[in-house]
Amino acid sequence: MINLETPKKFRPLIGQAHQVAMNLLRPNSRKYDQLEHEYPKELDMLAAMIDGLSESGAASGAGASGVRRSEGTPDEADAGTKNGSNLASVLSIMEMCWGDVGLLLSMPRQGLGNSAIASVADDEQLARFDGVWASMAITEPGCGSDSANVQTTAVLDGDHYVINGEKIFVTSGERSDAVVVWATLDKSLGRAAIKSFVVPKGTPGMNVERLEHKLGIRSSDTATIRFEDCRVPKENLLGSPEVDVKQGFAGAMATFDNTRPLVAAMAVGCARASLELTKELLEKAGVVIDYDRPAHSQSAAAAAFLQMESDWEAAYLLTLQAAWMADNRKPNSLEASMAKAKAGRVGSDITLRCVELAGSIGYSEHELLEKWARDSKILDIFEGTQQIQQLIVARRLLGKTSAELK
Amino acid sequence: MLNRLAQTNVLDRLGLRKQTERVVFETTRAGFRTVGTVSRSFSRKGRPGADPVRVPAAAAKGLFDLTPTEDEQMLVDVVGEFATEMMRPAAAEADDACAPPEELLRSSLEIGLPILGVPEELGGISTERSSMAGTLVAEALSKGDMGLAVACLAPGAVATALSLWGSDEQQSTYLPAFTGDEVPAAALALTEPRPLFDAMNPETRATRDGDGFVLDGVKSLVPRAADAELFVVGAELDGKPALFLVESATEGLEIESEPSMGVRAAGLGRVILKDARVSDLALLGDPDGTAYAECVRLSRLGWCALAIGTGQAVLDYVIPYVNERQAFGEPVSNRQSVAFMVANIAIELQSMRLVTYKAASRAAQGKPFEREAALARKLCAERGMQIGNDGVQLLGGHGFVKEHPVERWYRDLRAIGVMEGGVLV
Numbered sequence: 070m071i072n073l074e075t076p077k078k079f080r081p082l083i084g085q086a087h088q089v090a091m092n093l094l095r096p097n098s099r100k101y102d103q104l105e106h107e108y109p110k111e112l113d114m115l116a117a118m119i120d121g122l123s124e125s126g127a128a129s130g131a132g133a134s135g136v137r138r139s140e141g142t143p144d145e146a147d148a149g150t151k152n153g154s155n156l157a158s159v160l161s162i163m164e165m166c167w168g169d170v171g172l173l174l175s176m177p178r179q180g181l182g183n184s185a186i187a188s189v190a191d192d193e194q195l196a197r198f199d200g201v202w203a204s205m206a207i208t209e210p211g212c213g214s215d216s217a218n219v220q221t222t223a224v225l226d227g228d229h230y231v232i233n234g235e236k237i238f239v240t241s242g243e244r245s246d247a248v249v250v251w252a253t254l255d256k257s258l259g260r261a262a263i264k265s266f267v268v269p270k271g272t273p274g275m276n277v278e279r280l281e282h283k284l285g286i287r288s289s290d291t292a293t294i295r296f297e298d299c300r301v302p303k304e305n306l307l308g309s310p311e312v313d314v315k316q317g318f319a320g321a322m323a324t325f326d327n328t329r330p331l332v333a334a335m336a337v338g339c340a341r342a343s344l345e346l347t348k349e350l351l352e353k354a355g356v357v358i359d360y361d362r363p364a365h366s367q368s369a370a371a372a373a374f375l376q377m378e379s380d381w382e383a384a385y386l387l388t389l390q391a392a393w394m395a396d397n398r399k400p401n402s403l404e405a406s407m408a409k410a411k412a413g414r415v416g417s418d419i420t421l422r423c424v425e426l427a428g429s430i431g432y433s434e435h436e437l438l439e440k441w442a443r444d445s446k447i448l449d450i451f452e453g454t455q456q457i458q459q460l461i462v463a464r465r466l467l468g469k470t471s472a473e474l475k
Numbered sequence: 476m477l478n479r480l481a482q483t484n485v486l487d488r489l490g491l492r493k494q495t496e497r498v499v500f501e502t503t504r505a506g507f508r509t510v511g512t513v514s515r516s517f518s519r520k521g522r523p524g525a526d527p528v529r530v531p532a533a534a535a536k537g538l539f540d541l542t543p544t545e546d547e548q549m550l551v552d553v554v555g556e557f558a559t560e561m562m563r564p565a566a567a568e569a570d571d572a573c574a575p576p577e578e579l580l581r582s583s584l585e586i587g588l589p590i591l592g593v594p595e596e597l598g599g600i601s602t603e604r605s606s607m608a609g610t611l612v613a614e615a616l617s618k619g620d621m622g623l624a625v626a627c628l629a630p631g632a633v634a635t636a637l638s639l640w641g642s643d644e645q646q647s648t649y650l651p652a653f654t655g656d657e658v659p660a661a662a663l664a665l666t667e668p669r670p671l672f673d674a675m676n677p678e679t680r681a682t683r684d685g686d687g688f689v690l691d692g693v694k695s696l697v698p699r700a701a702d703a704e705l706f707v708v709g710a711e712l713d714g715k716p717a718l719f720l721v722e723s724a725t726e727g728l729e730i731e732s733e734p735s736m737g738v739r740a741a742g743l744g745r746v747i748l749k750d751a752r753v754s755d756l757a758l759l760g761d762p763d764g765t766a767y768a769e770c771v772r773l774s775r776l777g778w779c780a781l782a783i784g785t786g787q788a789v790l791d792y793v794i795p796y797v798n799e800r801q802a803f804g805e806p807v808s809n810r811q812s813v814a815f816m817v818a819n820i821a822i823e824l825q826s827m828r829l830v831t832y833k834a835a836s837r838a839a840q841g842k843p844f845e846r847e848a849a850l851a852r853k854l855c856a857e858r859g860m861q862i863g864n865d866g867v868q869l870l871g872g873h874g875f876v877k878e879h880p881v882e883r884w885y886r887d888l889r890a891i892g893v894m895e896g897g898v899l900v
Binding site: 070071072073074075076077078150152156360361362363364365366375376378379380382383384386387389390393404407410411456459460462463464466467468469473474475 | 533535536537538539540541542543544547607671672673674675768771772790794797798806808809811814815817818819821822823825826827829830832833835836837840842845846847848849850851853854857
């Protein structure tokens with residue numbers, strides 16, 4: 070039965086996340102925006118709390134590890150629709166990012182590297198890396214969206230892989246316990262040879278070179294990491310070490326099907342913060358939004374708000390759809406990219422428009438509107454830019470290979 | 476005047492105005508005026524004050540779910556086949572003629588379109604609020620053709636309104652006609668001809684007159700206006716908007732043809748009410764504006780569903796076209812500027828669909844849906860039009876000529892955001 074309401078069983082989880090966002094993230098939002106690169110120590114307590122919730126099962130599998138697709142019997146799949154950990158994850162991330170995107174990204178053990186481990190690790194690896202805070206290292210100075218062009222190499226030498234290369238834009242690269250690194254086993258074999266490796270901090274040959282100064286999400290550290298003859302145990306290669314040319318990039322890219330809805334959720338949460346505050350400010354200014362009357366007959370501000378809210382609602386529902394499909398083991402890479410594309414662009418549109426509507430109150434640091442407009446921009450870039458999402462959607466719809474539609 | 480005469484001469488000289496085409500000619504010309512159709516009289520039945528039949532709200536399980544129920548899926552399959560097999564092939568001609576083919580209308584009755592929202596107890600097929608089913612059906616029909624979809628859905632809008640807000644007397648008097656063999660054409664008339672029209676503030680006036688009411692005003696873009704036997708008309712009564720049942724034979728009611736940019740197959744027209752006297756039975760639903768507001772919102776959802784179906788038709792049509800069309804030695808779809816337009820059509824179309832489904836499922840569950848319906852309408856009006864615009868653009872000059880249906884979809888999609896009434900979910 071078609072129903073797009075927030076699932077009943079996740080309401081307590083959402084309520085908790087909202088409390089945390091309101092009482093812990095928001096009050097520290099401006100502080101760590103200004104103290105770039107300073108570790109938000111307030112998060113340690115929170116991370117411990119989230120770990121506790123996960124262990125007790127009370128969090129319904131929310132968080133970075135919630136994207137794992139567990140194997141189940143077909144009977145289970147037929148037993149009707151499921152609302153599982155993917156939905157729980159996007160819903161709690163929306164709430165947390167209503168609080169602060171940068172702080173959510175700084176949350177120990179909730180990194181995208183953890184989502185990558187949850188997505189592609191086997192059961193043994195999952196157990197071994199339990200409790201490890203993992204960041205994700207894909208981008209290189211010479212390769213961003215074309216992640217198949219990774220130059221970092223991994224060469225098998227006895228029981229170890231030897232990794233060489235430079236990674237940039239590693240979120241939580243300095244603070245995390247380990248880094249999930251994308252590297253190629255053999256450049257001549259193309260994308261099929263790209264594998265991900267878990268490299269623990271302190272491994273000789275791995276060095277955090279510097280931290281970036283950024284437009285937004287400044288509380289989240291963004292590192293450059295260099296690998297020089299860095300040796301990692303071969304068991305740290307996530308998934309299968311076989312280079313399956315037929316399967317190609319699919320293994321590594323599967324992570325994105327799971328993480329893109331999470332980033333879409335971040336954009337949705339951040340944009341909601343802007344919308345709510347702007348609505349409040351507009352109401353104080355005497356602007357009332359009437360849902361029944363045509364937008365054209367209301368003030369321009371009310372019409373703009375209706376437009377933003379409708380786009381927001383679409384981004385929100387596309388995100389839930391992608392997560393719901395993952396929960397129900399339906400292939401969702403098309404829907405994940407649609408959600409990321411819509412949420413990414415709508416996130417920037419809304420937060421920027423809200424600054425404009427709120428005037429100097431929105432532009433100055435008195436309120437967080439200007440910060441949200443800076444934070445949201447990255448969400449249309451990382452985990453695949455707007456343009457990459459459109460490429461993916463277009464290739465799927467048109468039945469094109471990446472060679473045909475470049 | 477001279478221009479008009481000249482046109483007539485040209486038509487005569489070319490022998491275009493054959494006797495057989497007269498009716499067609501007149502319905503496709505704006506401003507042709509006639510009295511309402513007179514073919515049956517509805518005799519008053521039912522007991523005053525008795526409880527009307529109402530279906531319960533759909534019971535939600537509290538799970539996020541995008542899967543239609545089995546019944547809904549079955550409906551969509553049947554209606555989808557009807558849309559593909561019968562509607563699409565008839566669409567171009569009906570658009571031209573500004574009228575749906577009789578045979579198509581008969582088939583639409585056979586698949587039960589008018590009784591979708593009528594309670595089982597009253598001879599319909601509804602056992603719970605059918606907004607979601609109605610939305611899915613309107614979407615599936617509109618994939619065939621929007622104008623024909625509106626023509627087929629118009630009587631159902633009136634039957635659903637009677638089911639939702641009718642008294643026992645109103646249901647007993649009018650619904651048997653809709654559940655019987657000779658289903659009357661009927662239409663929900665809410666739009667009025669003026670810029671910035673606000674459906675919540677109709678200028679059509681109802682004044683109390685003894686036991687009954689007198690109606691004055693003009694309703695615009697009313698589907699199947701010329702052959703409708705029963706209208707539900709929006710009018711202001713004592714400062715609040717309300718709904719009135721008006722039979723086409725009512726004295727003071729006139730119909731004027733109003734062919735428009737699109738949705739032409741629906742046979743659009745104006746309903747002109749001058750001192751039109753109706754009985755105490757006419758007021759449908761409460762006079763405090765609640766039923767009226769719900770009616771406006773449910774009707775808007777119907778138009779959203781129509782936009783989604785037509786948008787899907789555009790997407791399904793442009794994909795093979797841009798893949799086959801060659802330029803500079805390769806398919807045009809190998810270019811990002813073309814491919815990204817297709818991607819955005821799909822993204823915005825799914826956006827429209829989900830936002831509309833959310834509103835419709837809330838309506839079916841008896842939850843407030845004022846906000847959701849407004850957001851769906853905003854999105855569907857704007858992005859739906861964009862899809863129509865891009866559809867023509869993707870075919871280039873070929874999109875501009877009537878050899879392809881995209882120019883019709885372009886015209887049809889402009890209706891979303893303009894239309895009020897006509898359909899109801």
